[in-house]
Amino acid sequence: MTTTVGAPESAHHADLDLGPAQSLSCRECGHRTPLAAEFACTECFGPLEVAYDFGSVRREDIEAGPKSIWRYRRLLPVPSDVDVYPNTEPGFTRLIRADRLAAALGVRRLWVKDDTGNPTHSFKDRVVAVALAAARQLGFTVLACPSTGNLANAVAAAAARAGWQSVVLIPSSLERAKVLTTAVYDGALIAVDGTYDDVNRLATELAAEHEDWAFVNVNVRPYYAEGSKTLGYEVAEQLGWRLPEQIVVPVASGSQLTKVDKAFRELGDLGLVEPTPYRVFGAQATGCSPVSAAYKANQDVVTPVRPNTIARSLAIGAPADGPYVLDSVRRTGGAVEDVTDEEVVEGIRLLARTEGVFAETAGGVTVATAKKLIEAGKIDPDAETVLLITGDGLKTLDAVQDEIGPKATVPPSTAAVREALGH
Amino acid sequence: MTTTVGAPESAHHADLDLGPAQSLSCRECGHRTPLAAEFACTECFGPLEVAYDFGSVRREDIEAGPKSIWRYRRLLPVPSDVDVYPNTEPGFTRLIRADRLAAALGVRRLWVKDDTGNPTHSFKDRVVAVALAAARQLGFTVLACPSTGNLANAVAAAAARAGWQSVVLIPSSLERAKVLTTAVYDGALIAVDGTYDDVNRLATELAAEHEDWAFVNVNVRPYYAEGSKTLGYEVAEQLGWRLPEQIVVPVASGSQLTKVDKAFRELGDLGLVEPTPYRVFGAQATGCSPVSAAYKANQDVVTPVRPNTIARSLAIGAPADGPYVLDSVRRTGGAVEDVTDEEVVEGIRLLARTEGVFAETAGGVTVATAKKLIEAGKIDPDAETVLLITGDGLKTLDAVQDEIGPKATVPPSTAAVREALGH
Numbered sequence: 001m002t003t004t005v006g007a008p009e010s011a012h013h014a015d016l017d018l019g020p021a022q023s024l025s026c027r028e029c030g031h032r033t034p035l036a037a038e039f040a041c042t043e044c045f046g047p048l049e050v051a052y053d054f055g056s057v058r059r060e061d062i063e064a065g066p067k068s069i070w071r072y073r074r075l076l077p078v079p080s081d082v083d084v085y086p087n088t089e090p091g092f093t094r095l096i097r098a099d100r101l102a103a104a105l106g107v108r109r110l111w112v113k114d115d116t117g118n119p120t121h122s123f124k125d126r127v128v129a130v131a132l133a134a135a136r137q138l139g140f141t142v143l144a145c146p147s148t149g150n151l152a153n154a155v156a157a158a159a160a161r162a163g164w165q166s167v168v169l170i171p172s173s174l175e176r177a178k179v180l181t182t183a184v185y186d187g188a189l190i191a192v193d194g195t196y197d198d199v200n201r202l203a204t205e206l207a208a209e210h211e212d213w214a215f216v217n218v219n220v221r222p223y224y225a226e227g228s229k230t231l232g233y234e235v236a237e238q239l240g241w242r243l244p245e246q247i248v249v250p251v252a253s254g255s256q257l258t259k260v261d262k263a264f265r266e267l268g269d270l271g272l273v274e275p276t277p278y279r280v281f282g283a284q285a286t287g288c289s290p291v292s293a294a295y296k297a298n299q300d301v302v303t304p305v306r307p308n309t310i311a312r313s314l315a316i317g318a319p320a321d322g323p324y325v326l327d328s329v330r331r332t333g334g335a336v337e338d339v340t341d342e343e344v345v346e347g348i349r350l351l352a353r354t355e356g357v358f359a360e361t362a363g364g365v366t367v368a369t370a371k372k373l374i375e376a377g378k379i380d381p382d383a384e385t386v387l388l389i390t391g392d393g394l395k396t397l398d399a400v401q402d403e404i405g406p407k408a409t410v411p412p413s414t415a416a417v418r419e420a421l422g423h
Numbered sequence: 424m425t426t427t428v429g430a431p432e433s434a435h436h437a438d439l440d441l442g443p444a445q446s447l448s449c450r451e452c453g454h455r456t457p458l459a460a461e462f463a464c465t466e467c468f469g470p471l472e473v474a475y476d477f478g479s480v481r482r483e484d485i486e487a488g489p490k491s492i493w494r495y496r497r498l499l500p501v502p503s504d505v506d507v508y509p510n511t512e513p514g515f516t517r518l519i520r521a522d523r524l525a526a527a528l529g530v531r532r533l534w535v536k537d538d539t540g541n542p543t544h545s546f547k548d549r550v551v552a553v554a555l556a557a558a559r560q561l562g563f564t565v566l567a568c569p570s571t572g573n574l575a576n577a578v579a580a581a582a583a584r585a586g587w588q589s590v591v592l593i594p595s596s597l598e599r600a601k602v603l604t605t606a607v608y609d610g611a612l613i614a615v616d617g618t619y620d621d622v623n624r625l626a627t628e629l630a631a632e633h634e635d636w637a638f639v640n641v642n643v644r645p646y647y648a649e650g651s652k653t654l655g656y657e658v659a660e661q662l663g664w665r666l667p668e669q670i671v672v673p674v675a676s677g678s679q680l681t682k683v684d685k686a687f688r689e690l691g692d693l694g695l696v697e698p699t700p701y702r703v704f705g706a707q708a709t710g711c712s713p714v715s716a717a718y719k720a721n722q723d724v725v726t727p728v729r730p731n732t733i734a735r736s737l738a739i740g741a742p743a744d745g746p747y748v749l750d751s752v753r754r755t756g757g758a759v760e761d762v763t764d765e766e767v768v769e770g771i772r773l774l775a776r777t778e779g780v781f782a783e784t785a786g787g788v789t790v791a792t793a794k795k796l797i798e799a800g801k802i803d804p805d806a807e808t809v810l811l812i813t814g815d816g817l818k819t820l821d822a823v824q825d826e827i828g829p830k831a832t833v834p835p836s837t838a839a840v841r842e843a844l845g846h
C-alpha cells in the first residue's frame with residue numbers, strides 16, 4: 001500500500017515513460033514501489049530513490065547527444081524524447097584545469113567544475129530540469145518550490161521556458177535582489193510572512209492540497225535529486241571518461257554529494273569508465289556544519305543545528321541526506337570538514353584571483369574546505385582533485401562587499417595612475 | 424611607414440603566430456600594414472581590420488574542436504595552440520528555439536542566442552579572450568581597458584585566469600555592484616574622478632606611455648573586435664551549418680553587428696554554409712540612437728549624441744563602427760530601429776516570461792526592437808529570425824526593480840496562498 005501525496009490521477013497511467021527508471025526504492029528498507037509522485041516509504045518512512053534498469057549504454061550514444069544534461073538521458077528518470085520539450089537546456093558546463101589555484105594550494109593536478117554557466121547560474125537548473133521532465137510524465141501542470149535563492153530562480157525560469165505555471169514561495173524578508181531575479185519570470189511569486197521553516201511547512205501542506213502542483217523538492221524530490229548525478233557524469237566525461245581520484249562537494253541537504261557518488265558508481269558498473277578508486281569530501285560552513293560535526297564525532301546520526309553563516313545556500317540545519325553523506329564519505333575514504341565565514345570569503349577571493357571564476361558563498365566553502373583538508377593532509381596533494389563550484393558570486397555580492405574595492409581613486413592623469421600602481 | 428602605439432619590441436618578431444591572420448587592412452583606403460598593435464591607418468587614419476588567408480577549413484575540423492570559441496581558431500587572429508594557454512574558454516553558448524516568444528511576437532520561427540552563459544555572463548568574454556591571445560603573441564604582458572561594466576568584468580577575469588596583470592579603469596561614480604564584480608578578480612582596478620569620456624581619454628594616453636599594456640579596445644582593438652565573429656559562426660553551426668534569414672543585433676560601437684555580418688560572409692566564401700541571403704537588423708535605445716537616426720535620415724555619417732538611456736552597455740554616443748553598421752544593414756536589406764527605455768524593460772520582461780532568459784538592458788533593446796520591426800512589417804514574420812542576447816539581467820537589476828515583485832505577501836497558511844492566487 002502506498003499513499004500518494006499531491007499526485008494527479010494521470011500519474012498512474014500505464015503509459016508513464018520515465019526512460020530507464022523502473023520503480024522507487026526505499027534507501028532504508030529496500031522496499032520497492034511503482035514510479036509515482038512519492039518521496040517516503042510507506043513501510044518505514046525512509047526516503048525513496050529512483051531505481052533503474054539501464055540496459056546497455058555506450059559512450060558514443062552519450063557523445064552524440066545534445067550539449068546539455070540530456071546527453072545523459074538514458075541514465076535519468078526522463079523519457080527518451082525529453083529534449084523535444086522546451087526546457088532550459090542546463091549542464092555541460094566548463095571543467096577547467098586550475099593550475100594557478102593548484103599552485104596556491106600546493107597540489108599537483110586540480111580541476112574546477114564551474115556550474116555558474118548554467119541558465120540561471122547555479123546547479124539547481126539541472127535538478128529542476130529533471131524534476132520538470134518527470135513531473136510532466138507524472139501528470140503535473142504547475143511547478144512549485146519553497147526557496148530562498150537559487151532554487152527559486154531555477155524553478156521560475158524553467159516553468160517560464162516550458163510554458164508552465166509556477167508557484168514560488170519565499171520568506172517575505174528575502175533580499176530585494178533575490179526577489180527580482182525570480183519575479184522577472186512572471187510566475188506566481190508569493191512572499192510569506194514567516195521563517196524559511198514556515199515556508200517549507202507551508203509547501204508540504206500545499207503539495208497535499210493541490211494534486212497538480214509539483215513541488216520539486218517535496219513531492220517529486222526523488223526525480224529532482226537525480227539531476228545532480230549529471231555533475232558526476234560530466235566530470236568523468238570531461239576528464240576523458242575516467243574518474244577523478246578526489247572530489248570536494250558542498251553539503252547543504254547532502255543530496256548532491258550522494259548523487260555524485262552514485263553517478264561515479266553507475267559509470268563504473270556500466271563500463272563507461274574504469275571503476276578506479278575515488279574519495280569524496282564534503283564541505284560545510286562552520287555556522288551550519290551538522291554533517292561535519294557528526295563526521296568528526298564519528299557518529300551515524302546528524303544532530304540538527306540552527307544555521308548562522310553567510311553561505312545561505314548551504315544553510316540547511318537538518319540535512320535530509322546527512323547520514324548518506326557520512327556513508328559515502330566513509331566508504332570512499334574521504335572526509336567532511338567545515339570553514340568559518342572569513343575563510344569562505346577568502347576562498348571566493350582565492351578562486352577569483354587565480355582562475356577568474358567568481359563563485360557564490362557555497363563555492364567559497366568548497367575552496368576553503370579543500371585548502372583546509374590539504375593542509376591537514378587529508379586530501380592527497382599528489383592525487384588529482386576536482387572542486388565543484390555550484391553557484392555564482394553575482395548572487396551573493398553582500399558576502400564580499402566589505403572586503404574588496406578599487407585599489408585607488410585618482411584624478412584623470414597618467415601620472416596619478418602610475419603613482420597609484422607604484423610605478 | 425606605420426606608427427606603433429603601445430606596442431612592445433617583441434611585436435615585431437619574425438615568429439609572430441596569429442594563425443590565419445596575414446596583415447592589417449584599412450577599412451577606408453585598403454592600405455595594408457604588417458600585423459602589429461595598431462588600430463589606425465597611417466595613410467588615411469581609417470580603422471584597421473585583420474585580413475586573413477584561411478586556406479581550407481572543414482566543418483569536421485571545427486566540430487572536432489573544443490566546446491568554446493576556440494573551435495573556430497582557424498578563423499581568428501590567434502595561434503593554432505591557443506587553447507593550450509589558460510583562458511576563460513568562452514562561447515558555444517545556447518541557441519534556443521523560442522516558440523513562446525515567437526507566438527507572442529507573431530512570427531513563425533525564432534531563435535535566441537543566449538550569451539549570458541559565458542564565464543562573466545556577457546559576449547565580452549569572447550572579444551577579450553581573442554584580444555588576450557593576440558596580445559600574448561604581440562608581446563604584451565598586461566591586459567587593460569576603460570569600462571563601465573561588462574568589459575571590466577571580462578578583462579579582470581581573463582587576466583586572472585591567464586596569470587596576467589590587469590589594469591581596469593572605471594569612473595569613480597560607478598555603482599558598487601559593478602565595482603565588486605570586477606574587484607573580486609584582484610587586478611589593478613583604478614577608479615577615476617571624471618566622466619567615462621575622461622576615462623577613455625586616459626586609457627589612450629596610458630596605452631601610448633606603457634608599451635607592455637594591451638588596452639583591449641584601444642591598441643589591440645582590431646584583434647579584439649574579431650572575437651565577435653564567433654557569435655555568427657556559432658549561430659550558423661548551431662542551426663546545422665546554415666545562415667538564418669534575419670538576425671537582430673544590438674548596436675553600441677557597432678562592431679558586433681559588422682562582425683556577425685563578416686562571419687556570415689566568411690562562412691559562405693569558405694563553403695562552410697550555402698551563401699543564402701540574410702538580413703541584418705540593428706537595435707538601439709532611443710536615448711542613444713545615433714545609428715538609427717542616421718539610418719532613418721538616409722545618411723552615411725553618424726552624428727554623435729549624448730547618451731541618456733538605462734541601456735548603459737549600449738550607451739556609446741559616438742559609435743566608431745556606425746557607418747559600417749549602415750553599410751551592412753543597407754547591403755543586406757535590413758534596418759536599424761530604436762526603442763524607449765519603457766520598451767526596453769518590457770522587452771526584458773517579455774523574454775523572461777516566455778523563454779526563461781533574463782537579459783540585461785541590451786537584451787531588452789534587442790527584443791523590443793525586434794517587436795517594433797515586426798509590427799512595422801520590416802522583419803518578415805514568415806522568415807526565420809535570430810535574436811542576439813549578449814548580457815545578463817543580474818547585472819542590470821536596477822532597470823527592472825520598480826516594475827516587478829511578489830504577487831502578494833501572505834501569512835503562512837494554505838488558505839492565504841489560495842486566495843492570493845485567486846483560487
